[in-house]
Amino acid sequence: MAEVAIKSQDFRLKAWLLDDSPGSALQARLGRFYLGWRAFARNPLAMTGLAIVLALVIAAIFAPWLSEASPLEQALERRLEPPSAAHWLGTDPFGRDILSRILHGARITLYIVLLVTLLSAPFGLVVGCVAGYFGGWVDRALMRLTDVFLAFPKLILALALVAALGPGVENAVAAIALTAWPPYARIARAETLVIRESGYIDAARLQGASGARIIWKQVMPLCTSSLIVRVTLDMAGVILIAAGLGFLGLGAQPPEPEWGAMIAEGRRFIIDQWWVATMPGIAILIVSLGFNLLGDGLRDALDPRQR
Amino acid sequence: MISVALTFLGLLFVTFIIARVIPVDPVLAAVGERASADVYAAVRAELGLDLPLYEQFARYLANVFQGDLGQSVLTAKPVLADIARVFPATLELATTATLLGVGLGIPLGVIAAVNRDRWADHVIRVFGLMGYSVPVFWLGLVGLLVFYAELGWVGGPGRLDVFYEGVIESRTGLILVDSLIAGDLEIFSNALRHIVLPAAVLGYFSLAYISRMTRSLMLDQLTQEYITTARIKGLSERRVIWVHALGNVRVPLITVIALSYASLLEGSVLTETVFAWPGLGLYITNSLFAADMNAVLGGTIVVGALFIGINLFSDLLYRLFDPRVR
Numbered sequence: 001m002a003e004v005a006i007k008s009q010d011f012r013l014k015a016w017l018l019d020d021s022p023g024s025a026l027q028a029r030l031g032r033f034y035l036g037w038r039a040f041a042r043n044p045l046a047m048t049g050l051a052i053v054l055a056l057v058i059a060a061i062f063a064p065w066l067s068e069a070s071p072l073e074q075a076l077e078r079r080l081e082p083p084s085a086a087h088w089l090g091t092d093p094f095g096r097d098i099l100s101r102i103l104h105g106a107r108i109t110l111y112i113v114l115l116v117t118l119l120s121a122p123f124g125l126v127v128g129c130v131a132g133y134f135g136g137w138v139d140r141a142l143m144r145l146t147d148v149f150l151a152f153p154k155l156i157l158a159l160a161l162v163a164a165l166g167p168g169v170e171n172a173v174a175a176i177a178l179t180a181w182p183p184y185a186r187i188a189r190a191e192t193l194v195i196r197e198s199g200y201i202d203a204a205r206l207q208g209a210s211g212a213r214i215i216w217k218q219v220m221p222l223c224t225s226s227l228i229v230r231v232t233l234d235m236a237g238v239i240l241i242a243a244g245l246g247f248l249g250l251g252a253q254p255p256e257p258e259w260g261a262m263i264a265e266g267r268r269f270i271i272d273q274w275w276v277a278t279m280p281g282i283a284i285l286i287v288s289l290g291f292n293l294l295g296d297g298l299r300d301a302l303d304p305r306q307r
Numbered sequence: 308m309i310s311v312a313l314t315f316l317g318l319l320f321v322t323f324i325i326a327r328v329i330p331v332d333p334v335l336a337a338v339g340e341r342a343s344a345d346v347y348a349a350v351r352a353e354l355g356l357d358l359p360l361y362e363q364f365a366r367y368l369a370n371v372f373q374g375d376l377g378q379s380v381l382t383a384k385p386v387l388a389d390i391a392r393v394f395p396a397t398l399e400l401a402t403t404a405t406l407l408g409v410g411l412g413i414p415l416g417v418i419a420a421v422n423r424d425r426w427a428d429h430v431i432r433v434f435g436l437m438g439y440s441v442p443v444f445w446l447g448l449v450g451l452l453v454f455y456a457e458l459g460w461v462g463g464p465g466r467l468d469v470f471y472e473g474v475i476e477s478r479t480g481l482i483l484v485d486s487l488i489a490g491d492l493e494i495f496s497n498a499l500r501h502i503v504l505p506a507a508v509l510g511y512f513s514l515a516y517i518s519r520m521t522r523s524l525m526l527d528q529l530t531q532e533y534i535t536t537a538r539i540k541g542l543s544e545r546r547v548i549w550v551h552a553l554g555n556v557r558v559p560l561i562t563v564i565a566l567s568y569a570s571l572l573e574g575s576v577l578t579e580t581v582f583a584w585p586g587l588g589l590y591i592t593n594s595l596f597a598a599d600m601n602a603v604l605g606g607t608i609v610v611g612a613l614f615i616g617i618n619l620f621s622d623l624l625y626r627l628f629d630p631r632v633r
Contacts (some may be wrong), residue, residue, distance in 0.1 A: 011524075097473075151611070152318060152321070153573040155576055160604060163325075163598075163600070164325045164387055203479050236439060244444060244577050247444050247580075262450070267448060270451070272454050277445070277451060278445075281445030281448070284445065288442075294434045
């Protein structure tokens with residue numbers, strides 16, 4: 001009996017979500033979300049990506065509980081031990097547990113990715129929407145600026161900036177964010193050019209809404225879905241650049257368990273103690289692959305036009 | 308053209324700003340701690356640091372356009388001469404990598420498109436996504452471990468075995484070409500053994516990018532009517548796909564290849580560090596650790612200019628090949 005009741009509840013929820021004439025904006029929005037999720041969930045690669053990204057988040061939040069060994073405390077008597085039951089991924093030149101360091105390193109990776117996104121995506125969104133909505137010289141000036149930054153070689157510019165500002169996670173983030181926003185501005189502008197011509201924008205304008213209000217309330221929300229796709233795909237690149245900076249010694253500083261820096265530490269031992277440099281690299285590969293798969297899946301689900 | 312010039316100016320402006328925010332005081336670095344206030348002021352004036360910022364920038368521009376990127380502290384030579392010396396190594400590496408990327412990427416992209424949503428497509432897509440996701444410096448290390456240290460199939464770091472260094476005369480700076488000109492096949496094969504691994508590591512990224520773009524461009528073509536017509540006419544499937552459909556994506560593919568080439572010039576920074584490849588990337592990172600800012604910014608300007616130049620070039624090619632854009 002109980003099972004039948006749950007089934008019928010499930011059915012009612014589905015019917016409510018897929019209603020042709022939703023009673024509220026919330027219902028319509030949830031319905032769209034549900035349809036998108038159904039398309040997304042059918043794609044095994046996309047679900048793999050989602051699982052990897054969720055695993056990264058969980059590792060970052062629960063790192064101290066997931067691994068008993070300290071990521072920083074040195075124990076030279078057990079340095080460079082191969083993978084074993086006690087240390088699943090082996091130990092590094094200072095006797096620290098590599099698995100524990102990778103789990104704690106997830107925090108740094110997530111921190112960098114989130115900070116870069118928070119700095120670059122809203123900035124690109126505002127620039128693109130303003131340029132697209134107002135058009136004319138505003139558009140020309142802003143897009144020129146965007147093109148200038150778009151043409152910069154990302155890694156090299158980040159290198160030069162970090163060299164000038166000094167090594168460290170925050171400076172690496174600033175350098176990456178500075179070169180990350182132009183594509184977002186381009187996308188937001190392209191979307192805005194289409195949205196601007198819609199009837200409801202005219203309606204809002206006739207009601208006396210200011211340009212700023214229309215951009216904030218009507219235009220920006222509609223740009224977000226393509227922006228989310230692009231941001232997700234870019235996160236893989238951000239992770240790689242951050243790890244590259246860490247590898248060169250310009251990102252997070254030792255003894256911080258940053259993955260790129262860990263590879264640099266293991267580099268000297270690559271021939272005889274291969275696990276020291278190999279394990280963090282696999283972590284980078286998996287996580288950035290996860291973001292790529294997730295981004296691909298989101299794009300297919302949210303926007304079937306561009307494949 | 309105007310936008311290219313503006314972009315280049317923007318690049319120079321950013322490098323100028325970076326040069327100004329360095330915590331190192333260039334005057335102090337030149338005169339030392341114990342110099343008197345008078346000497347300090349004199350050197351400051353000599354370096355032009357007492358001028359207003361816009362005048363400093365104008366001077367900076369004038370210098371750059373005369374090819375003066377300053378003196379390298381590390382090598383005590385003009386930065387531009389240094390870069391001219393190391394650049395061929397990067398060019399050789401990036402070109403070989405692109406050849407690998409194009410040679411494998413296009414066929415893989417076509418095969419994926421033809422077998423859309425079947426297993427061949429999935430395998431190629433995941434293989435491509437791995438190329439987007441793998442850190443090159445790590446792949447390089449693992450490659451050295453497996454193919455050099457364990458299997459001994461390829462040469463180690465550097466462009467040649469030490470034994471062969473400086474044996475042949477450098478004409479183009481490209482060892483593969485120089486050794487062929489000199490007719491020395493032994494050195495040629497040694498250079499080839501050394502370049503294969505770094506070029507494959509670097510080329511993996513462009514393979515990923517090119518195969519992905521080829522796939523999506525081909526998918527657009529394969530649904531079009533002329534393809535059906537060609538099939539109805541009884542042309543072989545091979546001809547329809549590799550000649551008719553692929554022929555029509557040639558133009559956008561040129562842009563894709565040019566873009567991937569530009570990003571390889573940049574991507575070589577990390578690859579060169581791992582393989583001790585004496586090119587522009589290694590030059591920039593070495594200068595970085597010696598706090599040799601003239602060299603770092605000079606390298607940044609050169610890479611940026613190449614980047615912008617290749618983008619412009621691919622635009623022009625596009626116009627040349629596609630009459631519709633004229």
